[in-house]
Amino acid sequence: MSNITLNRLPLLFLLSLVATYAWFYSSSSFLNEYGSYKPEWPLLLDTFITLPLICYVCLADKKQATIKAITYCALIILFGAYFIPTQQKFIWHYLEQARYLVLALVLFIELVVVASVIAAIKTNLNTHADPDESLITPLKRWLTSAPVLNLMQFDMRMWVFCLFAHKIKGENYIGEQHFWYANKDDAKGNALGFIFLMALEIPIAHLVLHFVWSPLAANVISLLSIFGLVLFIGEYRAMSRRPISLTQTHLIVRYGIYNPLHIALDNIESVSPHHEFVPRSNEVNRYNFSGVPNIEIKLRSPIGGKSKIYLGVDSPSMLLNSLNKASDKTTN
Template sequence: MKKAITINRNVVNLLAPLSLFGLLIVLMKSPLLNQGGNLGLAISIDLLITVPLVYYLLIRKSSIPNTTVVPMMVVGLLIGTYFLPVEDQVYLELFKTWTLPVIEVLILILVVVKVRKAIKTFKDQRGNAPDFYSTLKNTCHQLLPKQLAWPFATEVAVIYYGFINWKGRELQENEFSYHKRSGTPALFGALIFIIAMETFALHLLLERWNVVVAWILSGLSIYTAIQFLGFAKSLSKRPISITQHSLILRYGILSETEIPFPDIDTIELSRKPLEKDKLNHKLSPLGELESHNVIIHLNSDNELRGLYGSRKKFRKIGLHIDQPKDFKEKLEYALPQRTDDHAF
């Protein structure tokens, strides 16, 4: 019942501003707009301020992030750009040129401040190094719409791990690396080198035809290389860990899952290929390009989260661990504690 009430309220929160936008569209298409006066200014204010304000008043005590007011402003801006006559779009252009960039910068600053505060709180509570990506995702889910939170966190993490966080990370007693004896970092390095060479050659070729297209494609290629760099660097920053009640599997920022101890059936040290089944997956999204040496069998379905928030179910998962025997021993030692309250 509570869930149904929440859904109904969310529908109302969305329908109310959409209805107001609909009324404004009707007004913009009516002959009244051709009579001059300040009607264009009034409609611009309604599109950019009044409707978003009504939406904010509706959601301020709900679970919907307050920052979703900004997308509502953007919707109003797009509607005005499409339906208002060009001569009445002066105030829309001013908003687009001066106000919207300021709002975007303020939101970015808010995210950074929230992330720093969350990391500080995490350090105080846990007494060790926090996982930046997890903290970032939690913060973004509080500030941004659900559909934008994970992609935004991924893009920020790529820059953070690729260019900011170069400090080495010491493993805790319950943490395990998976990149030192794997060929994945070398594979990413080779891909970055290939992209750099092809970008240079392709840019010279395309520049003879169209300079703008050449720079656009080069920019996309450079950004792809930056992403691969961030992916590669994140492998050493996000180790696999055994907590008090669960096993946390991570593969940089490319994939992750948390498996409660009661869901774990057996841990197998094996390099044999996984059977072809929709519930059998590898932790690494590289698939057959990276071998595994550990297979974890579950007694119930679990969820593997991938890049930009993609999801897939699994009941058997293969992964590479640099010290597989040590990992198996410690995990098996921890598993009996799922039935008692002893600390790990």
């Protein structure tokens, strides 16, 4: 069995556990004496013995296995709080109170890890190394899963640009030539205006929701809005600091806080000007903040299922000429 399949087994078991016991506690059959006997002990055994064992057997990283086991157990306790009949609960009442402490402990551990990573990244940013490499190097020490690593790269880049953008210089990025996109169709000015609108809207919306709907809903929506505001601030500050770069072998597409896309020059079939709207498609990647993309890149071999890349840059003719020259050198 492959490592990818093993890594997914704990989650699959959790989902099957939830589905099975949701049916058991909400149905009437011979298994629960036609609804008269719905004990908590089978779910207790699966939650605190079977599920943690599967996590530790299937996951090589024991830190990750521990965190997943604790998190999944807390989720099952939350599930049991709603599905186990009250008259059948003996131990579960105590677990329902303890789950908040466990979740707070897991959150504290993860915050410590994130703070450590941010401290390491901040230290690395003081050097003249590529800022993207400075970001990913500390993350690789903590994370082994590629999807989680990609998600954390994006998340950490958002916070780094929001908090430490003044330490990042465009010339430190890898590449012989750098190309920019912040001024195309006034993308940076539009982003700044949107940030001001969001900052004004959040307190007003919070007060309206607090009195018209509920305080809990107001708090949840305001927290999500603040997170979105942080994302836009990070994106705004990255626009003028994180370039699209050309090396001797690759075009590195960095756009805002998106994860970089590396395009091998010998994989480029054609590069041409573009002046039309590009609809969403499974075969298309669009890197453009405002207006329509002004460069179309067709690939010989798709990257992540994408065969066409559309870019919006400040000086499309300069990038076109440089790409054509570099592609000719690579072909020769």
